[in-house]
Amino acid sequence: MSIGRREFIKIAAVTAGAAGAGSASAATPHAEGTDGPGVLVDTTLCVGCRACEAACAEKNELPTPPESDDVMLQRRDTAPQVFTVVNRAEKDDGTVRFAKKQCMHCLAPGCASACPVRAMDKSPEGPVVYDPSKCMGCRYCMVACPFDVPKYEYDSWKPRVRKCSFCADRQAKGLKPACTEVCPSGALTFGRRSELLELAKTRIYTNPGKYVPHVYGEHEAGGTSWLYITDLDLEKLAFRADVPEKDIPSHVSGALSAPPFVMTLWPPLLMGLYVFSRRKNGAEGEEHGKEDHHG
């Protein structure tokens, strides 16, 4: 008994290990090389007018955001009926900064890789979009998003996952996302991601000492379509600072390459063990049928 079980585990561990090692060396599929649409957010230019919030609500038929700027006294998060929010933070020298938050439209989105039914999916054009008609409501996409973006309609009997869609429908018609169209200050620049990355770095290098020398979204979670440059710690503006550089799907791919091994290895292995154990049992095993009960 103990031998059988020990072998069993050893084999299981070896199988799993081999699978993990095999995929670790494999290149990450879609983290690089995508050059879809993007937005550069320059938080030093944002004036906190919240026109983007209003435009987003109008475009997506969401409740109008509160008029009063008092809401910015508290940290806010996106919600089922709020796809973007502008947060406010004070710098050490007393000046204030703002940054809008929404779905980052990751290049290799954790949410989409988590979804078992592809209700959350990355469209070939770039935006990460959601289709409620496929969604089972497992909320695994919420578990998977490192930026805590997808929100859930818990109050409904047929709830949806809600988040910014990057105005995929407007983009399909050749229009800019609603928020970027109304932004009066030039804080939001819509364009090709690669060009925006250039622009971001140019701004950082041509204004020495002005910006934090880091483009948030260049590498976070394997890269995102939305990029941010700032002159303060983004964590103060309610952004997660702990997002790993490795894209989320690649954390799982090692384990996920195990099933094919299991499916091809297990049956012959187990049948082999079966035959072996019969032979070991010898005469006794031959006399009785194998399921026989000797009691």
Add this chain to the structure above:
Amino acid sequence: MASVQAGAVTAQQSFVREKILLGMGWREYARSCCTKGNAIAAAILVVGLPIFVYRFIAGLGATTALSQTAPWGLWIGFDMMTGIALAAGGFTIGATVQIFGLEEYHPIERPAILTAFLGYVMAVIGLLADLGRPWNIVMAMFNFGTASALFEVAWCVMCYTTVLLLEFTVPAFEWLGWRKLHAVMRKALIGLTVLSVMFSTMHQSALGSLFLLAPTKLHPLWYTPFIFVFFFISAIIAGISMVIVESMLSHRAFHSQVAGNHVDMDKLTLGLGKAGALVMFAYFFLKLQGVIDGHAWGYLPTAYGALFLVETVGFVLVPAFLFAYGARNAKVKLVRAAGVMGVLGVILNRLNVSIVAFNWNQPVRYVPSASEVIVSITLVTIGVLAFRWIVNRMPILREDPRFAAGHH
């Protein structure tokens, strides 16, 4: 014509009487059901079932404490994660008997498979309650999210529940006296066992893989790239421990069933204890390795560290020693105690990973609502009632003499 009908009716009646009512008349049967245990069970169902139904009308917000930072609660963490782990006895014992040829474990194979089957059915019902759009569960058959560990879990649960149902037909057909079908299914049993090991291996570990994509959300003491291996091994621990506990309970509760059936339960329990000790020691050292690899030492002197130590030392290392000591010195009671601890340990582990240590760095903590707790208790109660109903009627703990005899 009339007599044929009358004959059919009496045959029908005697079938019901023999197979369903345990040889009693309706009234007698109804009276035999008036026990204290049944009263408690009835009370639970009377409260729990309406809440279960209400959840589908009012939505998750009205019945659960789930939030935007706690998308998964008790129904995933307990009903699904734990239910399936505890059902692992089905494939561990199945493999022991059918594949490794350890015939002496045959008497506990059927109860283990039945427990597994009921465990999965309850997990699936719990899942339906948890899914926001349960009617779309069929989408998993048409839209292949193959990059998702949850996709793998969904498919394996689907397939494995079917396999367990087929395995369960063997005693069910004996009960019904359907000899031909029974013979076919009995032959298919090895094939089914291979399938069951395959599906179990995949999705017991895939349940762990689910958390791989939350490296910033799961506490570093629990997050490791090898969490899927941990889940697989702890499922084996759960399987072994659960079989020990369940055979202890059912041999107490179903005395009449086991009477005259000379199975040396103590010997089997000791054997299971030996296996349990081995797997648990291995698991403990792997857990340790996980902490080393993750450089998570620094978290040990925190509250989460204490919880981690309770889980790994209190409910893995200690029962491992009890198993080893008990098995070596033939102390069945110790082995049983260790089995209970093993079961509790796996429950604790699953709850820690999916609830307590998940989103540990978020300000809002999730505490399950009363409705969630009641629905979970209701599901467990239904499982126990179903187990009892079946064991009282079908050859699960005892051999059916008509079928056992035919094989000698």
